[in-house]
Amino acid sequence: MLVPHAKRPMSFCVGSRAFDPVNVGLATKAQSSESCAAGLTNFDVSLLGNSNRGHSFEGKETDLRKLPPGVIGPELTDAERRALIEYLKTL
DSSP, rough: OOOOOGGSSSSSEOOOEEETTTTTOOOOOOGGGGGGTOOOOOTTTTTTTTTSSEEEEEEOOOSSSGGGGTTTOOOOOOOHHHHHHHHHTTO
């Protein structure tokens, strides 16, 4: 996740147990409900209870106390996201 809310997919297919070792999680692809493979279900984040907001890294403010609700840090570059994921793999 580690990307700003606006850059996250609005829907994706769930139900597979395929592991994504690069992103360290279940493998998903942003897709519409019509393109989910048999046995998979479309997860639409616009539906009540399906939010993908979580904690977001998209703040421009350097004083972390002044960030808006839900934003816990500055937007990360692709390299910073990759470095963080690689670090988490070592834990």
